[in-house]
Amino acid sequence: MERHCFPPSSLREYDIRGIVGETLGEADAHALGRSFGSVVRRRGGLSVAVGRDGRLSSPALEAALVDGLMAAGCDVIRIGLGPTPMLYYAVKALATAAGVMVTGSHNPPDYNGFKMTLADRPFWGEDIRALGALAACGDWEQGAGTCRDADVKARYVARLLEDVRLPALKVGWDCGNGATGEIVAELVQRLPGTHHVLFADIDGRFPNHHPDPTVEANLSDLKALVCAQGLDLGFAFDGDGDRIGAVDGTGRVVWGDQLLLILATALLRQLPGASVIADVKASKVLFDGVQALGGTPIMWKTGHSLIKAKMLETGAPLAGEMSGHIFFAHRWYGFDDAIYAALRLLEALGDLNSSLADLRSAMPALVNTPELRFPCPEERKFAIVAEVLDRLRAEGADVDATDGARVTTADGWWLLRASNTQAVLVARAESSTTAGLERLVAEIDCRLAAVGIVRAEAAHG
Incomplete structure (x- = not known):
């Protein structure tokens, strides 16, 4: 039986993303088409709109994706080159069951990936992890779908x-x-x-x-x-x-x-x-x-x-x-x-x-950091945030765990969370004074140092 294993790092929380030629290739795109197409078919759908961004790798990845979707029995409508929101619009305007955008979003040029929508809802989290499981065991629908182009730009x-x-x-x-x-x-x-x-x-x-x-x-x-x-x-x-x-x-x-x-x-x-x-x-x-x-x-x-x-x-x-x-x-x-x-x-x-x-x-004058990024191994980033969060709770800190740790102090607030798109930890801080901001950033540094992460100055870029 034909199977495919995606690199675990490419199956993100709300999209699929990887480095072309390393953690993402045409075989992955084809397997994604077969897996996502199988989900569409099993939920009673048939048509899938597909778009792509302007990255050099996008045409080849799109072609492999489309082949995979058709192999699962889906009818594909290719809208061509354009922004991701145009793909979302095409799903509405063309009344398709689902949509896939081939895009690396804001990542460096050697990255690419896929954003998906199904039945007017985002496709994320456990949905994406389930695609990996389908591919790993080759649990795919079989079919011979069609493909046509549609120009929705106007x-x-x-x-x-x-x-x-x-x-x-x-x-x-x-x-x-x-x-x-x-x-x-x-x-x-x-x-x-x-x-x-x-x-x-x-x-x-x-x-x-x-x-x-x-x-x-x-x-x-x-x-x-x-x-x-x-x-x-x-x-x-x-x-x-x-x-x-x-x-x-x-x-x-x-x-x-x-x-x-x-x-x-x-x-x-x-x-x-x-x-x-x-x-x-x-x-x-x-x-x-x-x-x-x-x-x-x-x-x-x-x-x-x-x-x-x-x-x-x-x-x-x-x-x-x-x-x-x-x-x-x-x-x-x-x-x-x-x-x-x-x-x-x-x-x-x-x-x-x-x-x-x-x-x-007219907005209140607060001082804050830009988004600070700390390189961190993919396999450690969520565990590190969980460890910091456990320590904060043990200390009785005023912490909101909606997404990572957002900590309120007398100086303002600071945030530490794991990126869902890159191998980095993300931090940010805000205060009413420069001195307060410096203390908040120092606390972030201290918390990360305690778990073995030291901030490089380049992380501020």
């Missing part, structure tokens, strides 16, 4: 614009040579105001800068454009277009939780009392701000699939992550779409009759 752009009310602003758009390029280039031609687009050519080598808007260095070109052209604001997108970055008219970065607070401010005028979900890395300013606006803040685990599942559970119309994933279920479909989030932010600026810079300046 429909997607039209839907993005369908119900947003946009002011005429001067805006910069940095696509970072990622998968959003063609869509953004088409979109801005239909927007009011003045628009400047950077790096719209889709190129998986990412020749200008890496498409990860959570790293401030990657926003330098956008900052320079905004300042040189006197723009009102600028947007940047990650490699597959489900995460947003932004700078205001002064060139100052407006981070994911700050964007979410602005979006929540506008939303809560329309939906008083609504719930707003944010991940554990978000600022206290966000949670306090939603509360002050009469909304219901919910702190939840980091991860796009985990956030989407929580939205379905709670009925929240808006959610977001510090990393720039923004999810609208209000007038949208509940998935993370950075381009749509950009349009809703423009709409919010019009509704609030304010600039992004003024709204950012």
Whole structure:
């Protein structure tokens, strides 16, 4: 009987991810197609939409994936090159039973992977681990599915614009040579105001800068454009277009939780009392701000699939992550779409009759670290966080274990959690004073040193 064993490190909590040629290859893509296709068939589905990002390895991985899906008896609709949110949209618009996106997201160029959705719900956690078990024992459906192409780009752009009310602003758009390029280039031609687009050519080598808007260095070109052209604001997108970055008219970065607070401010005028979900890395300013606006803040685990599942559970119309994933279920479909989030932010600026810079300046002035990353062996990272959490509880610390350890002290709060996408531990801290922040970071260092992890200065990059 034919079987396949995935490298354990590639089966992540909310997607499949690996280094091409090392922990991910065409055989894995084909086996994933057979396994996921078998799940689709056994749950009564037949059609699967498939898209891919602009990475150099994506066409070959997509072809192998499609072959595997057809071998399981699924009918595949290939939507081609574009952002991940366009794949999510295609599942809705084409009424397919499921969807798979071939994407390495914001990871380095030699990475790639797969994001999946099934029956209008995210496919994650135990679902993904079950795929590995199916492949390991060759428990696959047999069939001879079909394959056809469908171009949904024009429909997607039209839907993005369908119900947003946009002011005429001067805006910069940095696509970072990622998968959003063609869509953004088409979109801005239909927007009011003045628009400047950077790096719209889709190129998986990412020749200008890496498409990860959570790293401030990657926003330098956008900052320079905004300042040189006197723009009102600028947007940047990650490699597959489900995460947003932004700078205001002064060139100052407006981070994911700050964007979410602005979006929540506008939303809560329309939906008083609504719930707003944010991940554990978000600022206290966000949670306090939603509360002050009469909304219901919910702190939840980091991860796009985990956030989407929580939205379905709670009925929240808006959610977001510090990393720039923004999810609208209000007038949208509940998935993370950075381009749509950009349009809703423009709409919010019009509704609030304010600039992004003024709204950012009005927020309480706290000091915080960027996302700190500590290299850690894949097989140890979750155990290390569990050990730190056990010690904190034994000491009677004020700790929230929603996702890792978020510890509140007199100085503010600090967070330690294991990344679900890379072999790293992730930390963050926030305080009202610089001295307080230094004490929080020192505590993180102390906690990690106690379990054998020493911070390298490079981890701050």
